[in-house]
Amino acid sequence: MSTSTEEVKYKANDFKSEAEPRWCPGCEDYAILKAVQTAMAKIGRPKNEHAVVSGIGCSSRFPYYMSTYGFHTIHGRPLPVATGLKVSNPELAVWVVTGDGDGISIGGNHLIHALRRNCDLNILLFNNRIYGLTKGQYSPTSTKGMVNKTAPYGTIEDPVDPVGLAVESGATFIAQTSASYVKELVDVLVEAYNHKGTSFVHIYQNCYIYNNGAFDGFTDREIRDDNNIKVEHGKPLVFGKELNKGLTMGYGKFDIVEFEAGNVPDSVLVYDETDPILVRMISDMKFPEHPVPMGIIKRVQAPTFEESVHSQIQTAKEKFKPDLKKLIGSGETWEVK
Amino acid sequence: MSVEKQINEVDTITVKFAGDSGDGIQLTGDQFGNTTAIAGNDFATFPDFPSEIRAPLGTTYGVSSYQIQFAAKDIYTPGDTPEVLVCFNPAALKVNLGIVNKGGLIIVNEDEFTDKNLKKAGFETNPLDPDDDTLRDYRVHKIKITTLTLESLSEMEMGHGDKLRCKNFLALGVVSWLFSRPLEPIENFLKSKFGKKPQILEANMKVLHAGFNICDTMEIFPIMYKVPPAKLEPGTYRNINGALATSYGLLAAAEKIKLPIVFSGYPITPASEILHTLAALKQFNVAAIQTEDEIAAVTMALGAAYGGSLGITGSSGPGLALKVEAINLAVMTELPLIIFDFMRSGISTGMPTKTEQGDLLMSLFGRPSDSHLIVLAPSSAQDCFWISVEAVRLATKYMTPVIVLSEGFLINSSEPWKIPNLDDIPEMESGFRTDPNGFLPYKRNKETLARDWVRIGTPGLEHTIGGLEKTNETGQITQDPENHDLMTRLRYEKTQKVANDIPELEIMGDKDADLLLVGWGSTLGSMRASMEAVASQGKKVAMINIRHLNPLPKNLGDILRSFKKVAVIELNLGHLNMLIRSKFLIDTAFLGRVTGQPIAVTEMIDFINKELETIKEH
Ligand SMILES: Cc1ncc(C[n+]2csc(CCOP(=O)(O)OP(=O)(O)O)c2C)c(N)n1
Ligand code: SF4
Ligand SMILES: [Mg+2]
Numbered sequence: 023m024s025t026s027t028e029e030v031k032y033k034a035n036d037f038k039s040e041a042e043p044r045w046c047p048g049c050e051d052y053a054i055l056k057a058v059q060t061a062m063a064k065i066g067r068p069k070n071e072h073a074v075v076s077g078i079g080c081s082s083r084f085p086y087y088m089s090t091y092g093f094h095t096i097h098g099r100p101l102p103v104a105t106g107l108k109v110s111n112p113e114l115a116v117w118v119v120t121g122d123g124d125g126i127s128i129g130g131n132h133l134i135h136a137l138r139r140n141c142d143l144n145i146l147l148f149n150n151r152i153y154g155l156t157k158g159q160y161s162p163t164s165t166k167g168m169v170n171k172t173a174p175y176g177t178i179e180d181p182v183d184p185v186g187l188a189v190e191s192g193a194t195f196i197a198q199t200s201a202s203y204v205k206e207l208v209d210v211l212v213e214a215y216n217h218k219g220t221s222f223v224h225i226y227q228n229c230y231i232y233n234n235g236a237f238d239g240f241t242d243r244e245i246r247d248d249n250n251i252k253v254e255h256g257k258p259l260v261f262g263k264e265l266n267k268g269l270t271m272g273y274g275k276f277d278i279v280e281f282e283a284g285n286v287p288d289s290v291l292v293y294d295e296t297d298p299i300l301v302r303m304i305s306d307m308k309f310p311e312h313p314v315p316m317g318i319i320k321r322v323q324a325p326t327f328e329e330s331v332h333s334q335i336q337t338a339k340e341k342f343k344p345d346l347k348k349l350i351g352s353g354e355t356w357e358v359k
Numbered sequence: 360m361s362v363e364k365q366i367n368e369v370d371t372i373t374v375k376f377a378g379d380s381g382d383g384i385q386l387t388g389d390q391f392g393n394t395t396a397i398a399g400n401d402f403a404t405f406p407d408f409p410s411e412i413r414a415p416l417g418t419t420y421g422v423s424s425y426q427i428q429f430a431a432k433d434i435y436t437p438g439d440t441p442e443v444l445v446c447f448n449p450a451a452l453k454v455n456l457g458i459v460n461k462g463g464l465i466i467v468n469e470d471e472f473t474d475k476n477l478k479k480a481g482f483e484t485n486p487l488d489p490d491d492d493t494l495r496d497y498r499v500h501k502i503k504i505t506t507l508t509l510e511s512l513s514e515m516e517m518g519h520g521d522k523l524r525c526k527n528f529l530a531l532g533v534v535s536w537l538f539s540r541p542l543e544p545i546e547n548f549l550k551s552k553f554g555k556k557p558q559i560l561e562a563n564m565k566v567l568h569a570g571f572n573i574c575d576t577m578e579i580f581p582i583m584y585k586v587p588p589a590k591l592e593p594g595t596y597r598n599i600n601g602a603l604a605t606s607y608g609l610l611a612a613a614e615k616i617k618l619p620i621v622f623s624g625y626p627i628t629p630a631s632e633i634l635h636t637l638a639a640l641k642q643f644n645v646a647a648i649q650t651e652d653e654i655a656a657v658t659m660a661l662g663a664a665y666g667g668s669l670g671i672t673g674s675s676g677p678g679l680a681l682k683v684e685a686i687n688l689a690v691m692t693e694l695p696l697i698i699f700d701f702m703r704s705g706i707s708t709g710m711p712t713k714t715e716q717g718d719l720l721m722s723l724f725g726r727p728s729d730s731h732l733i734v735l736a737p738s739s740a741q742d743c744f745w746i747s748v749e750a751v752r753l754a755t756k757y758m759t760p761v762i763v764l765s766e767g768f769l770i771n772s773s774e775p776w777k778i779p780n781l782d783d784i785p786e787m788e789s790g791f792r793t794d795p796n797g798f799l800p801y802k803r804n805k806e807t808l809a810r811d812w813v814r815i816g817t818p819g820l821e822h823t824i825g826g827l828e829k830t831n832e833t834g835q836i837t838q839d840p841e842n843h844d845l846m847t848r849l850r851y852e853k854t855q856k857v858a859n860d861i862p863e864l865e866i867m868g869d870k871d872a873d874l875l876l877v878g879w880g881s882t883l884g885s886m887r888a889s890m891e892a893v894a895s896q897g898k899k900v901a902m903i904n905i906r907h908l909n910p911l912p913k914n915l916g917d918i919l920r921s922f923k924k925v926a927v928i929e930l931n932l933g934h935l936n937m938l939i940r941s942k943f944l945i946d947t948a949f950l951g952r953v954t955g956q957p958i959a960v961t962e963m964i965d966f967i968n969k970e971l972e973t974i975k976e977h
Binding site: 086 | 643666
């Protein structure tokens with residue numbers, strides 16, 4: 023934590039490194055980079071107090087473009103590296119940048135365990151539904167039937183739903199947004215940072231080269247308001263360009279009701295980010311039957327992993343005074359004269 | 360009424376306890392080992408157990424055993440063949456019959472020699488029958504251990520099963536009498552273990568004394584043995600096994616370098632022992648973390664090393680295989696990651712509870728590309744302590760991963776240990792850089808070629824590292840051809856520099872000998888015992904044990920070339936042998952065994968004698 027009480031002002035550019043990003047022109051990774059730098063400026067901690075850990079993929083080149091500490095690790099493994107770092111240096115703000123291949127395919131096992139462990143990490147999953155760096159193979163989030171290099175006849179696998187996976191894994195903070203919603207993304211990143219525990223931020227990110235337009239169906243400026251729903255704690259679940267649609271409790275799923283703008287019926291549910299049933303139902307929504315939820319889907323408080331690790335160490339220290347000489351000389355000993 | 364017994368004073372003796380894994384054999388052995396320690400003998404132990412937790416009762420593959428050699432002089436091994444065998448059932452007898460010395464003493468629990476158990480163990484006839492020949496060459500003592508246990512507890516109100524569970528203490532009472540041992544150490548153990556369960560404490564005490572007393576009154580044995588205390592170096596001693604020694608060494612090193620430990624591991628036999636030990640010693644600033652798999656274990660430790668803690672992980676062969684890619688990331692990012700490999704019998708799952716030295720070549724060369732790191736190997740249970748300290752010293756000083764090739768055998772075996780004075784261990788420096796002036800992430804120390812270690816969070820030193828090749832000094836990523844060649848050489852040279860910073864090898868035995876035995880790791884004990892046995896027949900032999908396997912000690916080449924013949928001995932089909940032949944271009948003789956057991960001293964003696972003969976013929 024920054025100890026100075028007076029306000030320190032940072033600009034997004036303070037978190038930018040001298041290295042020139044090497045993503046393809048038009049890649050939405052640029053937008054996320056800018057959003058993270060903007061969020062860090064808002065958070066107000068100096069760059070030495072942030073560390074960005076990534077795996078392998080286009081997205082994982084991220085740390086090179088930051089002026090903070092960074093570790094570009096190996097494919098699929100940024101989460102345990104970041105966990106070790108956070109346990110070692112709990113005062114750091116630790117960010118993890120991973121892709122749909124990195125985080126859900128090769129690193130899928132670590133994702134489940136990181137989410138349930140609740141180490142105070144901010145996980146940013148860049149989901150472009152494709153393997154970018156290796157030039158366009160399908161990923162575990164590619165839509166069924168998608169044609170690409172390794173599926174010339176279309177993929178035959180059902181995709182993973184990252185938010186559903188996070189819910190099942192017991193994540194304490196889950197948010198979903200898009201790289202094209204810059205302002206929302208910055209807000210979500212600041213909230214992810216503020217959350218003590220693992221924050222899982224699922225970001226739809228357009229790969230201009232290998233999967234262009236993958237999210238147009240719900241993120242395109244013209245139609246997004248009718249196809250997204252902004253979920254916000256304490257606010258009614260309404261959406262639509264005219265804010266004339268809402269979600270009500272149906273049989274095991276939400277029903278959509280339409281109403282006159284401004285006259286939200288009582289049957290429209292007020293969102294509660296701590297309510298496991300609402301969280302589950304929001305994450306269960308399937309597009310296009312339902313709108314795509316954007317915003318903070320879940321936020322609950324729980325002890326963090328690193329706090330628990332260190333509090334056990336503290337308790338042990340209080341209980342048994344650490345005395346190595348005594349320990350080594352313990353048990354039955356005998357003298358040889 | 361007790362009669363004056365004949366006491367037979369002997370120099371050294373090997374005893375083996377064997378029975379079902381559920382019989383408490385390991386506990387019995389440990390307790391007997393403790394009384395041996397307190398009696399002042401030198402000793403070495405060899406616990407050996409099946410990988411099944413509770414194998415079906417009475418089967419030969421379910422036999423668990425504990426062998427101990429103790430002596431009035433220095434000894435180096437748990438002994439090849441027992442002079443005394445204590446069998447809790449027919450299966451234990453069946454498995455061990457072949458290895459007991461002719462004329463040796465066999466104590467059996469007669470109660471267990473039922474038709475059913477005999478059949479399970481594969482005996483056609485009952486070897487205890489007076490007219491059966493099976494045990495003709497041995498002195499057999501039949502004791503109704505089960506019956507006597509139940510009888511001595513007849514007054515006690517406790518379950519039949521609980522009563523039966525006390526029977527190993529009856530056996531302990533018997534052997535304590537046989538070896539003229541006081542019962543106090545075992546009593547103290549029982550009091551500390553069952554202090555809160557007075558009934559179980561009382562029962563075990565009763566049974567222990569019953570075992571001792573029947574020997575006194577029933578004249579089961581015509582003689583008692585006495586092994587006088589060994590002449591060990593003066594000092595305070597304790598009993599230590601490799602698992603504790605490894606863990607204590609890490610704690611000592613952490614204290615000397617003033618850094619916390621993050622030890623992450625995924626359970627695997629026999630490496631779990633270290634995770635168990637450290638998890639219970641959190642007060643020494645240890646975060647002991649059980650991860651979801653070995654890849655998480657090694658990468659978590661690496662993340663901690665990156666942060667500025669001692670990042671340590673431990674596993675066995677199958678786990679080491681999973682860690683390879685992350686170890687290479689540590690080589691590339693030049694971080695002080697410490698990896699323990701408690702080698703077990705492979706390949707694949709192999710024989711998890713058995714020992715082997717099969718991972719040497721993998722540790723040296725089993726990573727993609729020109730990847731070099733430090734490899735160390737402890738040579739005895741107590742040396743595990745010193746190797747842990749050495750691993751921390753070298754990893755942090757040279758900013759490189761270190762693999763410690765330890766062994767399943769070393770983890771479990773125990774020996775007397777003169778407790779070291781921790782003040783004698785030199786302080787170590789983490790050397791964290793704090794000065795931003797002139798900082799470059801890949802600028803190297805001229806002497807060690809190590810880059811600076813930066814505690815992540817330090818103001819003014821922000822930088823990014825990773826698996827991509829980087830420019831010398833600046834650390835900027837690059838694919839420049841000459842730079843990659845330079846960096847590859849620098850990384851290699853750095854590990855080679857370590858040779859200037861490690862002790863030279865000391866020759867044991869006769870420096871004028873024609874034959875030099877070369878080994879590493881746990882074979883130290885049996886090689887030394889064999890060498891001394893051959894030397895006692897007036898023949899000349901020398902030996903070395905290599906603890907630093909990469910880089911090798913600087914004087915190794917000179918030593919090898921100064922002997923007429925070099926013979927390599929190891930628990931594999933020739934890893935060190937291949938290394939020595941290719942590196943020093945010399946011919947070698949070789950003895951390698953992969954039985955899952957240490958090589959028997961008698962087998963080594965035969966090998967040495969044969970090699971000595973071939974030298975003579977030339
Ligand atoms: C162990 C290993 N296997 C495979 C690769 C090759 N590889 C690099 S990135 C990648 C997939 C990246 O996809 P994703 O995580 O979605 O990131 P993106 O490039 O789409 O941002 C693969 C398969 C690797 N670097 N390491
Ligand atoms: S391949 Fe796709 S994800 Fe990778 S940099 Fe190019 S546009 Fe971005
Ligand atoms: Mg991707």
